[in-house]
Amino acid sequence: MRVRHKFLIGILGVILLLAIGGLWTIHRINHQALPPLEGEIVLEGLENPVTVYRDTYGIPSFFADSEKDLYLAVGYVMASDRLWQMDLLRRVTQGRLAEIFGEDFVESDLLMRSLNMSQKSQQLLATLEDPQILSVLEDFCKGVNLYIESHREKLPPEFVLLGYTPDLWEPIHSANLIGYMAWDLTMPYLTEIILHKISKKLGNDYYQALLPDIGSQHAVVHEDLSNLGELFKKTSDQLESLGAVIFHGSNNWAVGPEKSVTGAPLFANDMHLGLSSPGIWYPMHHYVSGKLHVTGAALPGQPFIVAGHNEQIAWGMTNVMVDDMDFYLEKVSPENLEYYEYNGALEPFRVQKEKIFIKDSEPIEKTILFTRHGPVISHFKKTGDEVISMKWIGFEISHELEAVYALNRAENWQDFREAVKGFVAVSQNIAYADVDGNIGLQTCAGIPIRKKGDGAAVVPGWTSDYEWTGIVPFEELPYSYNPSHSMISSANNKTTYDDYPYHISYWYALHYRIDRIRELLNSKDKLSVQDFMAIQTDYKSLMVSDYLPMILQTIHHHKDKLTPLEESVFTLLNTWTGEMVHDEGAPAVFDHFYTRLVRNIFLDEMGDSLFTEYLQSTYLPRHAMEKIWKNGGGIWVDIITTEQTQETLSDIIWMTYQEVVTDLSSKLGKNVDKWEWGKIHTVTFSHPMGAVSILDNFFHLNRGPYPAPGSFHTVCPYGYSLTNPYSVNHSASQRHIYNLSDWDESFVVLPTGTSGIPASPFYLNQSEMYLRGEYRQDYFSPIKVKESARYIVTFTAK
Numbered sequence: 001m002r003v004r005h006k007f008l009i010g011i012l013g014v015i016l017l018l019a020i021g022g023l024w025t026i027h028r029i030n031h032q033a034l035p036p037l038e039g040e041i042v043l044e045g046l047e048n049p050v051t052v053y054r055d056t057y058g059i060p061s062f063f064a065d066s067e068k069d070l071y072l073a074v075g076y077v078m079a080s081d082r083l084w085q086m087d088l089l090r091r092v093t094q095g096r097l098a099e100i101f102g103e104d105f106v107e108s109d110l111l112m113r114s115l116n117m118s119q120k121s122q123q124l125l126a127t128l129e130d131p132q133i134l135s136v137l138e139d140f141c142k143g144v145n146l147y148i149e150s151h152r153e154k155l156p157p158e159f160v161l162l163g164y165t166p167d168l169w170e171p172i173h174s175a176n177l178i179g180y181m182a183w184d185l186t187m188p189y190l191t192e193i194i195l196h197k198i199s200k201k202l203g204n205d206y207y208q209a210l211l212p213d214i215g216s217q218h219a220v221v222h223e224d225l226s227n228l229g230e231l232f233k234k235t236s237d238q239l240e241s242l243g244a245v246i247f248h249g250s251n252n253w254a255v256g257p258e259k260s261v262t263g264a265p266l267f268a269n270d271m272h273l274g275l276s277s278p279g280i281w282y283p284m285h286h287y288v289s290g291k292l293h294v295t296g297a298a299l300p301g302q303p304f305i306v307a308g309h310n311e312q313i314a315w316g317m318t319n320v321m322v323d324d325m326d327f328y329l330e331k332v333s334p335e336n337l338e339y340y341e342y343n344g345a346l347e348p349f350r351v352q353k354e355k356i357f358i359k360d361s362e363p364i365e366k367t368i369l370f371t372r373h374g375p376v377i378s379h380f381k382k383t384g385d386e387v388i389s390m391k392w393i394g395f396e397i398s399h400e401l402e403a404v405y406a407l408n409r410a411e412n413w414q415d416f417r418e419a420v421k422g423f424v425a426v427s428q429n430i431a432y433a434d435v436d437g438n439i440g441l442q443t444c445a446g447i448p449i450r451k452k453g454d455g456a457a458v459v460p461g462w463t464s465d466y467e468w469t470g471i472v473p474f475e476e477l478p479y480s481y482n483p484s485h486s487m488i489s490s491a492n493n494k495t496t497y498d499d500y501p502y503h504i505s506y507w508y509a510l511h512y513r514i515d516r517i518r519e520l521l522n523s524k525d526k527l528s529v530q531d532f533m534a535i536q537t538d539y540k541s542l543m544v545s546d547y548l549p550m551i552l553q554t555i556h557h558h559k560d561k562l563t564p565l566e567e568s569v570f571t572l573l574n575t576w577t578g579e580m581v582h583d584e585g586a587p588a589v590f591d592h593f594y595t596r597l598v599r600n601i602f603l604d605e606m607g608d609s610l611f612t613e614y615l616q617s618t619y620l621p622r623h624a625m626e627k628i629w630k631n632g633g634g635i636w637v638d639i640i641t642t643e644q645t646q647e648t649l650s651d652i653i654w655m656t657y658q659e660v661v662t663d664l665s666s667k668l669g670k671n672v673d674k675w676e677w678g679k680i681h682t683v684t685f686s687h688p689m690g691a692v693s694i695l696d697n698f699f700h701l702n703r704g705p706y707p708a709p710g711s712f713h714t715v716c717p718y719g720y721s722l723t724n725p726y727s728v729n730h731s732a733s734q735r736h737i738y739n740l741s742d743w744d745e746s747f748v749v750l751p752t753g754t755s756g757i758p759a760s761p762f763y764l765n766q767s768e769m770y771l772r773g774e775y776r777q778d779y780f781s782p783i784k785v786k787e788s789a790r791y792i793v794t795f796t797a798k
Helices: 002-031 067-094 103-114 117-126 131-150 157-162 171-185 192-202 204-210 234-241 400-407 413-420 512-521 529-536 542-557 564-574 586-606 608-615 619-631 649-668 693-699 767-771 782-787
Strands: 039-042 050-054 060-064 247-255 266-274 282-288 292-298 307-310 313-319 325-330 339-342 345-348 350-356 364-370 387-392 428-434 439-444 448-450 468-471 479-481 487-490 682-685 703-707 727-732 735-739 747-749 791-796
Touching (some): 002 157, 002 693, 067 117, 067 131, 103 364, 131 171, 131 400, 192 608, 266 529, 307 735, 512 529, 542 564, 542 649, 564 649, 586 619
Antiparallel strands (some): 050 060, 050 791, 247 487, 266 735, 313 428
């Protein structure tokens, strides 16, 4: 017994030592890449010292004597906070995810390689008009690489867990981020092919009923016609899981001195993107005395402020939602499959061979075919025997890199407009305000001019009838400057009125957010910073105002049939104000009704596969539902499986209501008074590797779930995919409120924090304050930045 006892003690001792060793290893991996927050660091290549002040939230402010030194330090510090994210985005643009994640990402890699982002970036860098930009990028890259070279043995945990080390950073990798954002912001890729499939299966009437009714959309970005212009799913799911498919919408607005309690403009911007961690924005503040002073949000992997302010102007962005992509049905020669027909002649497909390296497997070779229109995407979209190619504005030369560089240095409206001419592939409504009291909004977009058609349908590729003849000149793009009502605003809504001579898009956001924003902007004669905070965190839904009366009327019509539970829910809806707050039950009923109604209207005609693909498009179901609701029905409403009955919209509403009450009672219980929206509508800030539970447990990669207010139809959106309700997949990726009477009285919040290293105190450290609708003060003046600094690091020359 004694021997056995000693043996067991020995085994337990070994297990304990292994456990301690394992915990120590995990701790080391988790913490080894944390950058020093104080002290002095020698940085080779500096001409003069650079001081980096970090506040309580870890936001870095760079103070340098020259731009060369500034950007060198920016590269080093950004890499110390976000290196793995930078490498991940680089791999997305290069189509190199399978190298680290395995064969499941081969198709994603092939899709991204078909976009040839690096090829375009090489052209962009070779044609930069200002050589200083390339010099700046090289300084930035040098800083990134100094960090990589000095931390080969102390890399962030993702590199260790995946078993690889990063390549050195090059200017082309920064330039590729233009292509990344352009691809992420494009609308037609997830809409137009599914419409084509629906048309093929069900016919043109069903197809037409799904197209948005653009003419009926009353709210436009540019309300003042005097300033119309100077002359007038698998691959997507994989990228989304990595935080690499991020776009959903945005808000921006500004008021002039007449509408501000400060007597100077107030400015707001919140860009609605994915809430994965690390977040897509990296906050920074740059100061070079007498030369550069700018703050705001940058993309990890490039050194310029994308949205923010300098000493003179503020700017922020929303997506134009332009239809910048067309799809062509190609006619392949039956005699020779290597050729396709165009205007009566045969042309050869251009063949691009790709070798894809795969983690823990042998590399494979794939082929991408191109026509004169662009890559053949039939394989990715699973269109059967049809050969469909894609033409995209992102293939055109554009100058966003130079535009953002110039925006950082712009001093007035003229400088601003000259800078934003470079936005072509990345289409944005860019809001503006300056310290002289001016406000404005400029549409910057690569809008195709088509010989024929509006771009919504798949068109014949064997004729030149549907080619693009150019893009709309910048001088003819809509803009607003100091409008008479002293307000500008946009929320991905319709750009301008129907008499604008060019077709911009079908794929605008519905009017609910912009109408509510303007309602609140008009609610007072003069607005304050606190009013702007209230608008950015507003949860009242105007979509409820559109839908609820007919829902209540229909339920009331069946009042004699209501069960006690259905009657309780009816009372709940009848007394509801339309606020989508997390601790009330009515929002849960409303959104579950909406998602169930979409299913009940479209699933029977489409079938499971087509319906699932249809739901992957964010905007198609929303526009179709609006059209059906306004028209009181339509071709989609009848349930085709009930051949003897012609259902009306009221019938579907009543059926849906009964299902919703049953569903929610199973999820939330029989006591309606205890139902809460936030019990089913939650947000989790997820790391790309956080789906592996053991990694999440050891490295604390994810945060949440937290109960979430709002919805996709509120100004403060906590939206979700209809394929996975009600798990929040997007919201405001940042909130900026700038006070142009005193920059130091500006307020911001970044939900995902500064650092991408899970063990950092700055990793997801603003998430809970963000969910509470709180902000941090965003100091700008050098004296305030230095006074508020919690940590100080000085970089010195070698």
